[in-house]
Amino acid sequence: MFKLKGVAVLAGAAALAIALTGCGGNASSSKSSSTSGGGTLTLGLIVAPSSFSAQNANWANQSPYMQAVYDTLLKASPSGEIEPNLATKWSYNSDKTVLTLTLRSDVTFSDGTKFDADAAAQNLIRFRDGTSPNASTLVNLADAKAVDATHVQLTLKAPDPAMLTYLTQNAGLQESPKAFTNKNVETVPVGSGPYRLDTAKSVTGSSYVFDKTPHYWNPSDQHYSKIVMNVYSDGTALLNAIQGGQVNAANTFDNTTLDQIKAAGFTVNPLELNWEGLILGDRDGTLTPALKNVKVRQALEYAFDRKALLKALANGYGTLTEQIFPTSSPSFDKSLDSTYSYDPAKAKELLAEAGYPNGFTLKMPSAAAFGESNFALIKQQLADIGVKVTFEDLQGNDYITALIGGKYSAALMTLQQDPTDWQLASFQIDKTAAWNGFHTDDPTVQGYIKTIQTGSEAQATAAGKALNKYLVDQAWFVPFFRPQSSFVTDAKTKVTVQVGNAVPYLWNITPKN
């Protein structure tokens, strides 16, 4: 009796397990293949899309999801030049406050709706008013109106030198207006892109399957018949997937496993997207009076052994720098990277000249995300010149809020190096910039920024160069290095990295043969 019942219980449990499994998740993981003009591309990504709605779309690490299902009004080449896409031509009026785009007339959304100027205008306004992390890129957009079916006019509150670049990113994503009111607009995209999301085979947060859009208007961007994007939130799992040949290409969390990845036959495609170092936000000496003196800020520049910091903070992967402008910017000046050498004696001398022969006390935030040992190293190097640092430990989220809110005079941070000078200035330098936490208002800086915004191309380039040099001389920041990001590809896959973006643009990931 017991035996029979026991067996029945076990069998029942097994049946339940099998039944449950059968109706479970749909993520599948198979050995990937990539064939020219067809085949499957399997990407390993480190974040899931936060929204599939074009209005609230993220970019950077999430750009592949968006580029699969949506088209953008314009397109950026790997080096950042603006190219046609849904918009075939573009022109500004004389004072650069009205931008007119000529649109394609042969594009249809996946729900059958035709793409036209009215759809483009609606998408632009929705993005500006939405909650994408980049919604503020369209803050200068006063209005967008359809002139006719193939012409849309964008009226700007003020000239915006990065507007065309924004239209190559999430601000330019085009979604079917009929989908705006869909209940599932956040999870089911209705775009005109080269691929369509197969919701039945996708598991939100884990795996996304895209099938090639039939009769797509630009088949040269469709290199695969299917793309699978698997999300790996754990570094070990990602490494296992790479070593096991379960992905063709992948983004990486950090550079600690690059040797193992290379040993698995993958190619490392390096890219530098950010600068890492100290933001000396309190340039007016609001919280720490000593920082108002430029000699004190320059002393901090001399205090750091950047080579040692690169090794400790980024395992040696990256390039030492003393400027926040990226190498792709015309304002980048290599000679500025040797403005301040590691010279504690010089630092002490400058502190003494500034009236701080015994140093001063500096309160800084710390966060576990950066690694405790990194803060210890910074503390030690500043102690060597007499600056006593006291750290206040914050959660990652509070850390950012505190820096933006101007709560700390100086802080370690990794910030993006935007591809255009205007973007960089708007994000980190301008008096209204989010990462100018104390909203330092320096007339010289503001003058350069005004020229970048409204001047001719030549004037803007000259102003950008001058601004870069001024910021280095005035020691607004203490950049240590540009950390390396690594996108890895297997022997069957070729990639061209994208300037200013964490992941290559989807159409630049192709079969090798």
Add this chain to the structure above:
Amino acid sequence: MLRFTIRRLISGVILLFVISTLAYLLLYLGAGNVGRRILGPQASDATVALKNQQLGLDQPIVERYLSWLGGAARGDFGSSWFTQQPVVEAITSRLAVTISLVIGATLVSAVIAIALGVWAARRRGWADRLVQVIAVLGFAIPGFLLAVALVNVFALKLHWFRPTGYVPLSTSFGGWATTVALPIIALSIGAVAAIAQQVRGSVIDGMRQDWVRTLRSRGLSENRVVLKHVLRNAGGPALAVLAVQFVGLLGGAVIVEQVFAIPGLGQVSVTATAQGDVPLVMGLVVAVGAIVVIVNLVIDLMQGFLNPKARVS
């Protein structure tokens, strides 16, 4: 029995209410600026404020809690802040994956542990010591370490299994088996150790009882005495341990699913907790709490089946 079941279910609901209330308060009190956390450092303050408003975070916490509670009572737990997927859908689509792993691990560990426990109790001597050593090792080796080792040896070196991912049984039995085998082994080791020890002790105790001597004196074979009578008697305590292990396996799945990139509740729990995805974490708290309540109820009923003395009249 019916009254007992209803009483246990009511106490389960009360327990879930208390747990979810505490979890809600703890999560929101430590939430910080949610909009900033969701949108990241690039977003402007105005966008962050708009996001917080959309999420209803500008409302008093009591009002938010009552709204959540009302929704939860109707089965509406809201949507994930980070993927926008409805919480119920996020959990149900992963529940089956995790439950299949846990049930698989429970079955495997129960079978192996009973075999080892009975073997050790009957043979004693070196066999007993060997099982003790295995048990200690099973306790000592962390599940995640074993998972990493299994992947390295059996997936990356020998290529017998897939290192990551999950194939539903409905897609392919072979694919399913190769994706769940290593996770189930990794999950089972600790449970085998605990249950084998319990079975061994209970069988040894049982074999010393007078009624066992009586059975032997009646001429019953040793196998029949042990497997039919002693083991049934030892089943109660073993089931209690199994229940604890089942709940423990749910916790173990958190790490194992991460290592194997299996889209189950464990993986989503880690991601949601790290992100501070409060609606999803709250849904998970309620779902896992409900599973624990149900498992304990089922084990109590099984105890009654195995041991008449434990039955509730």
